[in-house]
Amino acid sequence: MCRLLAYAGPARVMADLVTEPYHSLVHQSQGALEAKFPVNGDGFGLAWYGQDPAPGVYRDTNPAWSDDNLASLCRVVQSGLFIAHVRAATDGATSRENCHPFTRDHVCFAHNGQIGNYPHVRRTLESSLPDDLYHHRKGSTDSELLFLLLVHHGLVTNPQRAMDSVTAFLAECALPQGKPTRMTCVWADGHFLYGFRYGSDGKAPTLYQGQTASGGHVLASEPLCDHFKDWKAVPVGQVVQLNPAPQAAL
Numbered sequence: 001m002c003r004l005l006a007y008a009g010p011a012r013v014m015a016d017l018v019t020e021p022y023h024s025l026v027h028q029s030q031g032a033l034e035a036k037f038p039v040n041g042d043g044f045g046l047a048w049y050g051q052d053p054a055p056g057v058y059r060d061t062n063p064a065w066s067d068d069n070l071a072s073l074c075r076v077v078q079s080g081l082f083i084a085h086v087r088a089a090t091d092g093a094t095s096r097e098n099c100h101p102f103t104r105d106h107v108c109f110a111h112n113g114q115i116g117n118y119p120h121v122r123r124t125l126e127s128s129l130p131d132d133l134y135h136h137r138k139g140s141t142d143s144e145l146l147f148l149l150l151v152h153h154g155l156v157t158n159p160q161r162a163m164d165s166v167t168a169f170l171a172e173c174a175l176p177q178g179k180p181t182r183m184t185c186v187w188a189d190g191h192f193l194y195g196f197r198y199g200s201d202g203k204a205p206t207l208y209q210g211q212t213a214s215g216g217h218v219l220a221s222e223p224l225c226d227h228f229k230d231w232k233a234v235p236v237g238q239v240v241q242l243n244p245a246p247q248a249a250l
Contacts, residue, residue, distance in 0.1 A: 001090075001205060002100070002112040003028040005224075006083045006186040008193035008244040009216020014048065015074040016212075018084045021224040026071075029064040029086040034206045034222050043099040044070060047108035048082035049190050055082075055108045059099040080216075080244040081188050085110040090142075091118045097139035102147045104136060106190045107156060111143040112221060113183035113205050118142040121173045125149060128169070146183065156189060160239045163196050171200060186219050193242040195219045195234050207234040209242075217242040 005025045007017055019026045023033075029044070044067070045059035056077075064070060064086045085100035091114060100110040115121065125145055126134060133148045146166070153162040153169075163185075170181050180201035187194050197204035210218045210231040218224065219242070223231040234240055 002085060002087050002110075003221040004083070004085045004100070004110045004112055004184070004186055004219075005221070006110070006188065006193050006195065006219040007079075007216060008081050008188070008242040009212060010214050010244075011078045011080040012212075012214070012216065013075060013078050014046065014082055014084070015071070017218060017224060018046070018074045019071055023222060023224050025084050025086060025220070025224075026064045028222055042087040042094045043096070044084070044086045045099045045101050045110070046070070046073065046082065046084050047101040047103060047110075047188075048077060048079035049188065050079060053106045053190050055101075055103060055106070055188070055190070057101065057103055057108070059096050059101075061094050061096055061099065081190070081193060083108055083110050083186055083188060083193075090114045091140070093140065095139065098141045098144070100143060102144045104133075104147070104151055107151070107187060109147040109150070109185065109187040111146055111183060111185050112207075114179075114181070115142040115146065115170060115183075116179035116181040116200065117175045120175055120178075121170075124173050125170075128152070146185075147187075150185075155187070159187075159194055159196075159241070163198070163239055167198050167200075174200065184221065191244075193217065193219065193244070195240045195242075196238075197234050197236045199236065202236075204236045208232065209234050209240065216244075
């Protein structure tokens with residue numbers, strides 16, 4: 001399963017979270033502790049917000065631990081709202097188009113998990129998309145398709161309703177005795193950061209919320225270190241919304 005990280009708070013270099021902590025996202029790409037498989041080497045990606053409403057994006061198929069460009073970029077780019085992801089492929093080839101985060105206008109999205117029996121329900125799910133979203137699709141993963149389904153169901157205007165609507169639709173399409181759908185999602189719209197966990201069998205992938213010393217909020221598949229305050233699991237089925245502005249302690 002993939003590992004992901006998202007931050008909202010005072011602007012900081014991305015290396016503070018992506019590469020430097022002792023259990024940073026890059027470290028998790030080689031040694032995840034709370035995943036079925038510890039290695040996530042099928043590509044990585046970053047999306048961050050600056051002056052432009054649309055996020056900057058950098059994705060590649062290299063393992064995160066071996067890409068010098070990733071380390072250099074994280075060392076110099078500052079942002080108050082960003083998402084990072086390392087991929088362990090389940091559905092879809094190892095290609096740049098299948099690396100997260102995915103974007104649509106000013107929204108970026110990353111996912112850990114999988115749609116149950118995806119090859120068998122893919123056609124049904126894709127046929128439910130309007131033409132503009134269907135043609136926006138660049139890769140072949142269930143993650144990108146999930147993102148576009150959520151956009152279609154109102155992710156930008158009402159995230160909780162979109163999540164409830166899409167998880168209900170996935171349950172409706174599920175095959176009898178098929179594999180469960182499990183997901184952890186993080187996304188941002190340039191103003192807020194969001195997180196969500198779900199498991200059709202009650203077993204949702206991990207997602208923790210923590211706070212930096214400067215008041216920024218972190219969502220991560222696994223806690224990055226002990227120095228952040230009050231790591232706690234994000235509730236299952238409930239969208240959490242975080243503001244990039246400095247906040248009081250959790």
